[in-house]
Amino acid sequence: MKVFTTGQVAKICKVAPRTVSKWFDSGRLKGYRIPGSQDRRIPRECLIKFLKEHGMPLGELVDETLAKVLIVAQDQVLIESVKRELPIDKAFRVAVASSGFDAGIQAESFHPDCIIVDFSIGRSEAVQICQNLRHNPEFADVILIALLPDDGSNVSFDRSCINETFRKPFDSALLAERLKSLVGSKKELV
Numbered sequence: 001m002k003v004f005t006t007g008q009v010a011k012i013c014k015v016a017p018r019t020v021s022k023w024f025d026s027g028r029l030k031g032y033r034i035p036g037s038q039d040r041r042i043p044r045e046c047l048i049k050f051l052k053e054h055g056m057p058l059g060e061l062v063d064e065t066l067a068k069v070l071i072v073a074q075d076q077v078l079i080e081s082v083k084r085e086l087p088i089d090k091a092f093r094v095a096v097a098s099s100g101f102d103a104g105i106q107a108e109s110f111h112p113d114c115i116i117v118d119f120s121i122g123r124s125e126a127v128q129i130c131q132n133l134r135h136n137p138e139f140a141d142v143i144l145i146a147l148l149p150d151d152g153s154n155v156s157f158d159r160s161c162i163n164e165t166f167r168k169p170f171d172s173a174l175l176a177e178r179l180k181s182l183v184g185s186k187k188e189l190v
Contacts (some may be wrong), residue, residue, distance in 0.1 A: 002044040003031075009042055012059050013051070023050070066093045067183040070110055072103045072129060073118035078147070078168075082116065085176035091184075100125045104132070107139060113183045114143040116175075120168075134161040143182050145175070 004012070006020040009029075013020065023029035024040050029050050031042035044061075051058055069092055073079055079096055086092040095110045097103040099121065107115065115133065119126040130146070133139040145164045159165065163182065166175055 003041045004044070004047060006040050006042070009047060012047070012061060013056060014059075067091055067114070067179070068093045068095070068110055068112045069179065069183070070095050070097060070103065070106050070112035070115045071118075072097045072100075072115060072121065072126075073147070074098050074121055075118060078118060081172040082175060085172045086179065091180075100129045100132075103129050107133065107142075112142060114145065114179060116145045116147060118147040120147070120149050130161050145179075 006017050006024065009020045010017040020029065020042075021040065024031055024042070029042060030046040031040055033040055048058065048061060050056075051061070069086065071079055071082060071094060073096070083094055086094060095106050095112065097106045103115070103117075106112075115129075117126050117129055126146070130144055133142060133144065143164075144162045145166065146162045147170070148165055148167045150168045164178060
């Protein structure tokens with residue numbers, strides 16, 4: 001659980017630290033005092049709730065409140081289908097990559113919570129993407145979902161690096177629900 005000092009909250013809210021102390025002391029901003037001192041600490045969830053209740057912008061916290069999903073695919077119908085099922089305006093931010101190279105660049109800059117890899121881009125490229133992500137400690141906690149083609153072929157690969165697999169055609173709503181539960185529990189979406 002991430003916590004903030006009154007000074008950090010003041011920077012996020014663009015107010016004086018004294019203002020944050022007043023919010024805390026009046027009970028409007030929930031948190032706790034460190035035992036043996038007068039220092040205040042505000043848990044992330046309490047700060048986000050306070051900001052939303054008072055119509056204040058989330059500022060730098062907006063990335064912490066959104067689950068970021070990277071879709072690695074070339075099939076525009078598939079991409080639009082998945083995007084349509086995710087509540088992008090409420091809890092999800094989606095980025096798209098069309099190749100392994102593009103996926104690496106997007107993963108470095110976007111820092112996704114989940115990566116969906118469509119094996120239709122090419123089995124060896126898709127497997128390489130998954131293995132590269134798992135071997136990088138920075139992406140060890142990223143949820144990997146593989147979309148396997150239903151062309152009658154038996155796709156064999158080391159499934160230990162993948163959290164979930166879906167065989168095409170699949171129900172996009174089911175994938176979205178699974179994403180919400182996997183990423184939601186990881187991100188503690190508010």
